Amino acid sequence: MPFKRFDQNRPFLTLALVALAWLLIPTAVKSWGRASFFELTAPVTLAVSRVRDLQDFWALRLRSKTELIEAGRDLARLNSSYELAVQQNLELQAEIARLEGVLRLPSYTEYRYEHARVARRDFSGWWQRIVIRKGRNFGIPVGAPVVFTGGVVGRVTEVHATTSIVELITSQTVKVAGVVEGDTRPLSFQGGVNPTFAPPTGIVEFVPLDIIVGPNSPKRLVTSGFGGVFPPGLTLGTIVRVEPGSDGLFKSGTVRLDERLGSLTEVTVLVPVGQP
Amino acid sequence: MRRVLTLFAAQLVLWTLVTTLNHALTEWRVYLFPGALYVAFAALLQPRRAGLAVALLGGLVCDATTPVAFGTHALLFAAAHLILFHLRDRLPKEDNLGLVIVVLFANLALFLVFSLGQIRSSPSPAAVWPRLIADLACTQVFLALVTPWFFALQAQALGLARVPREQGA
Numbered sequence: 423m424p425f426k427r428f429d430q431n432r433p434f435l436t437l438a439l440v441a442l443a444w445l446l447i448p449t450a451v452k453s454w455g456r457a458s459f460f461e462l463t464a465p466v467t468l469a470v471s472r473v474r475d476l477q478d479f480w481a482l483r484l485r486s487k488t489e490l491i492e493a494g495r496d497l498a499r500l501n502s503s504y505e506l507a508v509q510q511n512l513e514l515q516a517e518i519a520r521l522e523g524v525l526r527l528p529s530y531t532e533y534r535y536e537h538a539r540v541a542r543r544d545f546s547g548w549w550q551r552i553v554i555r556k557g558r559n560f561g562i563p564v565g566a567p568v569v570f571t572g573g574v575v576g577r578v579t580e581v582h583a584t585t586s587i588v589e590l591i592t593s594q595t596v597k598v599a600g601v602v603e604g605d606t607r608p609l610s611f612q613g614g615v616n617p618t619f620a621p622p623t624g625i626v627e628f629v630p631l632d633i634i635v636g637p638n639s640p641k642r643l644v645t646s647g648f649g650g651v652f653p654p655g656l657t658l659g660t661i662v663r664v665e666p667g668s669d670g671l672f673k674s675g676t677v678r679l680d681e682r683l684g685s686l687t688e689v690t691v692l693v694p695v696g697q698p
Numbered sequence: 699m700r701r702v703l704t705l706f707a708a709q710l711v712l713w714t715l716v717t718t719l720n721h722a723l724t725e726w727r728v729y730l731f732p733g734a735l736y737v738a739f740a741a742l743l744q745p746r747r748a749g750l751a752v753a754l755l756g757g758l759v760c761d762a763t764t765p766v767a768f769g770t771h772a773l774l775f776a777a778a779h780l781i782l783f784h785l786r787d788r789l790p791k792e793d794n795l796g797l798v799i800v801v802l803f804a805n806l807a808l809f810l811v812f813s814l815g816q817i818r819s820s821p822s823p824a825a826v827w828p829r830l831i832a833d834l835a836c837t838q839v840f841l842a843l844v845t846p847w848f849f850a851l852q853a854q855a856l857g858l859a860r861v862p863r864e865q866g867a
Contacts, residue, residue, distance in 0.1 A: 463762065
């Protein structure tokens with residue numbers, strides 16, 4: 423009878439042994455195992471991403487020449503306006519450098535722009551992150567900020583041989599210091615809930631009481647530059663609602679994030695110049 | 699060994715399919731978590747040791763590609779495997795409907811346990827549940843559609859690798 427009872431509980435004993443063995447494995451071995459299994463799947467991720475690109479290429483080949491001509495014309499118009507902006511930008515940068523010299527201010531961190539294709543998007547209720555097709559082979563460092571045309575995407579959390587993982591600002595674990603556009607007082611932004619079939623949102627806290635936000639007067643939230651990760655002035659989202667906090671000293675509210683974060687195909691990693 | 703490698707290759711096919719689908723579904727903020735599919739075939743139709751090895755390998759692949767403590771999926775899948783294996787003589791496994799029902803219940807349990815483990819790090823856990831329930835509903839629909847195909851794929855793969863399909867413990 424005792425043997426039969428032992429036989430019935432054998433699966434659970436096996437589980438306990440597996441769990442115990444796992445706990446006894448050194449952390450270094452686990453880290454090596456994690457990296458090995460990730461690199462095992464990386465070629466699959468990259469191959470699928472390239473097949474997707476090829477699919478898009480052939481889909482675009484079906485477009486008519488008229489559409490191509492129209493797109494070229496629109497692009498030429500955009501380029502001319504961007505050229506003007508580049509000239510103004512150069513003048514402003516020279517002015518900043520002159521003022522930094524006169525006032526002996528520390529200069530802003532300079533960045534190298536590394537454009538990367540998105541190999542995989544992974545947005546669950548628990549985490550939101552993307553895998554990009556550049557890693558150690560392009561000198562991407564851990565912690566580098568990642569941006570796109572709509573503003574901040576997130577920051578690099580893991581770097582592998584040919585891929586990197588970017589945690590998005592929609593993740594609940596991400597916190598960034600921001601300011602309301604035109605204001606200098608810092609406030610705290612944190613990723614929020616990402617409901618199904620609805621745009622992503624974030625939470626903003628420590629909003630000064632004199633900042634008024636309503637449905638008809640939303641405020642743009644930008645990075646403050648504090649903390650050293652994100653350069654100042656990058657768009658985080660739009661504050662659409664604020665209400666007084668429980669302490670009565672600050673307000674807290676909701677930030678609407680860019681819907682395009684859910685369909686990213688290309689991002690730019692800001693690699694601080696001077697870092698390996 | 700050949701059995702384990704064959705089933706692991708099938709799991710990699712499943713992982714590729716699911717990550718590709720999740721990539722496409724990000725625009726609608728839907729996420730599929732078909733954890734039970736990594737476990738069910740091996741637990742219901744394969745020897746215990748080989749099945750456990752396959753469940754652990756599948757779990758480690760999921761662990762390496764998600765931001766969870768390395769070993770979370772592996773131990774969860776191992777637990778699911780051992781429970782299913784323990785009950786397999788009493789579970790229906792001859793027809794597709796029975797298999798689908800077993801997979802749906804196993805996935806429900808895995809999803810809830812995994813969610814309870816992950817939700818601790820959320821600043822507002824209650825607000826996350828509607829999203830998780832929507833994801834679970836979509837996953838269960840996906841599983842109902844895909845389970846017969848994935849079981850057939852694994853059986854065919856074992857046949858191609860000349861491994862006997864069903865064995866006792």
